[in-house]
Amino acid sequence: MSGTNGTHSGGPDPCVMVLFGASGDLTHRKLIPALFEASRRGWLPERFALVGVSRTAMTDDEFRERVWPTEKGKRIDAKEWGEFAQRLHYFAGDAGDPAMYAALDTHLGGIGVKSGVSAPGCSPNILFYLSVAPELYEPIIGCIGESGLVTEGRRWCSINPGAAPWQRIIVEKPFGSDLASAESLNRALGRVFEEDAIYRIDHYLGKELVQDILVLRFANSIFEPVWNRGHIDHVQVTAAETLGVGTRAGFYDHAGALRDMVQSHLMQVASLVAIEPPSEYNAAAIMRERIKLFSSAVPIPRERAPEWAALGRYGAGPDGPAYVNEKGVDPARGTETFAAMRVEFQNWRWSGVPFYLRSGKRLAAKVTEVVIQFNRPPTNIFRRLGPGAEPEDGNRLVIHVAPGEGLSLMVYGKVPGQEMRIAHTELELDYTERFGGEALEAYGPLLVDAMRGDRTLYKHRDEVEGSWRICQPLLESRRLHGAIEEYAPGSWGPRGADELLSRDGRKWHNPGGQPDGAGA
Ligand SMILES: NC(=O)c1ccc[n+]([C@@H]2O[C@H](COP(=O)([O-])OP(=O)(O)OC[C@H]3O[C@@H](n4cnc5c(N)ncnc54)[C@H](OP(=O)(O)O)[C@@H]3O)[C@@H](O)[C@H]2O)c1
Structure with missing residues (x-):
């Protein structure tokens, strides 16, 4: 858990990452290779799983096959990849459709337990990642809000805030196309997440x-x-x-x-x-x-x-x-x-x-x-x-x-x-x-x-x-x-x-x- 200054000196918390835009270019070219590399270096939490979400129908194995990274023009060694790939899962659905989220919630609960991130009946820590077209950011944030997936955990400070699961969101660039749209996106995020749960990424x-x-x-x-x-x-x-x-x-x-x-x-x-x-x-x-x-x-x-x-x-x-x-x-x-x-x-x-x-x-x-x-x-x-x-x-x-x-x-x-x-x-x-x-x-x-x-x-x-x-x-x-x-x-x-x-x-x-x- 982070301190009040937003900087954490400890290791990463167990979590399930929900990656919207799982069949897309950024996922394949950057995000999965980066997670794989982080895993290889021992940086990922031991208890970690990823659930990719996009509309294309795929099984878990088809998704793993699709995002299999290459190194120097060759696919990563099957054994090394296979071990990591077991942490990757897929959920097909339209992220702009509020009706999808009940099923996603159930799915996350199951993955959380299977991967050891959460105990049965408890919600896992969830790291959302928006890797979809910017027009979808606000609709997806709205759907996450309505779905009840954001439990506000530490927000209203339970007696033991560390015991409550957290939900965070990483937002890809572009963050708006001008001042008005950036303000609107910030308002949409602020209606669902606390500022310290919002991660506006700038890979620079x-x-x-x-x-x-x-x-x-x-x-x-x-x-x-x-x-x-x-x-x-x-x-x-x-x-x-x-x-x-x-x-x-x-x-x-x-x-x-x-x-x-x-x-x-x-x-x-x-x-x-x-x-x-x-x-x-x-x-x-x-x-x-x-x-x-x-x-x-x-x-x-x-x-x-x-x-x-x-x-x-x-x-x-x-x-x-x-x-x-x-x-x-x-x-x-x-x-x-x-x-x-x-x-x-x-x-x-x-x-x-x-x-x-x-x-x-x-x-x-x-x-x-x-x-x-x-x-x-x-x-x-x-x-x-x-x-x-x-x-x-x-x-x-x-x-x-x-x-x-x-x-x-x-x-x-x-x-x-x-x-x-x-x-x-x-x-x-x-x-x-x-x-x-x-x-x-x-x-x-x-x-x-x-x-x-x-x-x-x-x-x-x-x-x-x-x-x-x-x-x-x-x-x-x-x-x-x-x-x-x-x-x-x-x-x-x-x-x-x-x-x-x-x-x-x-x-x-x-x-x-x-x-x-x-x-x-
Ligand atoms: N690619 C890069 O190098 C790069 C670099 C910096 C920032 N970005 C930003 O990252 C974001 C993603 O870029 P990208 O290049 O990966 O785009 P992309 O290849 O077009 O991928 C978009 C993804 O969104 C999914 N999607 C579209 N509508 C959806 C819906 N209603 N519900 C669920 N999933 C939906 C698509 O899958 P389905 O069609 O299967 O639903 C696909 O997986 C963009 O905001 C982009 O500006 C990209």
Whole structure:
């Protein structure tokens, strides 16, 4: 059971996970492999079962066959898989139909007893997971509420709260498509679940190095004194992909880069760079800081949205058609595949320091990184020594999130020799090389956290609404969406993105030494 701070130091509780969307892509590609890996590492509770729910008729064995994961192109060893697969069960039904839930309840009771999660006549702990289309979230939450499956357990505090079963729910992204829909979804959740039973997943927060940002900032004492407007010129967060929309056009065309990446993942990454020191590493303290930060964002005036953001869409290239000609894309929607925006936090630490966020498809490199650009030295004492003896810029700390998790710090040094020449170089730290270990898919640890009642890496209601509030004027701006530029695949996006920074006298740090301003 979790403490009042939402962070749990113990192991995961026995539970039955009810996975809505069991026949879908996310289940097969991410969730089952993540659970299997967690089981292999001994992270899952000993008493655990999963009940997959979707409409397709399947037996338990057919479901197990369908979700059997592969490793390096080959199916997982049958013996290893078979043992784990025995924990997987299937229940066919329409999750939007309230009538289904009585039978599901009975089924869960049976599975709970069979798997040792609960005693006969008692309800098991239940972890719901919504891995269905977002339109189904509210109907399913409503049905769960009406079904009586949520017993409120600890909510009205029985004498021994630990003895009552819990019910928690993990909600996949997208969490709303704008501020109003996110608020509506939060209200729907709040009618059925307590806030501390709601797990809004953002798998970016499960990525190692995103957590490492907090360790870097708060386990070291050398960074925090310079981590502010006095020393930092600006911050960049980039998440770039080389691939196009692929087979996910149906989903992506309704979302676009601003909703799919910037509002959710990049805003969260930026928040970890920008929050004040939490009192402790726990969910409640970190969430409080993130909420406070988002509420300090300078509101973007809708009529001036093009000064705060730039949108783009990839054109045709050797690797595929232009976005508008991709299968499943409706050109009339005018969806963007690239978004860059500026965010400013008006607080004592960051006032006047812009955060530039950008993300796009079919860009020059697959990379996710955070760049902390420090100020130039206040004066250049080498100026009289002529060319070659002048630092070009301030120091730059790059936090590599993926691929290759690590840090590089750009510093200047004297080139050995008679002449006074200054050159920049990178101090590199590769986390895996240095510390060993391996990067894990984010889903496994996040799922286990939910079973432990630890929400540290999940999002609070107010955070989600806070980040939508920041982006809402951009979503509503006709001028911004009317000015979507086409960019060349393999470039770093549209010219407008470069102009967003050049207007401020800055430029993007493009990893891999690609030229700046490679617009179409
Ligand atoms: N795929 C990804 O990589 C990814 C990444 C991040 C987030 N997400 C999010 O995760 C969710 C699922 O994505 P997905 O790609 O797995 O979608 P998907 O492949 O289309 O799967 C949707 C699932 O929902 C089930 N379903 C549809 N209507 C149902 C109903 N009335 N009752 C019960 N089950 C129903 C479908 O099964 P039946 O047709 O058999 O009912 C299927 O199992 C979406 O919200 C998506 O945005 C996906």
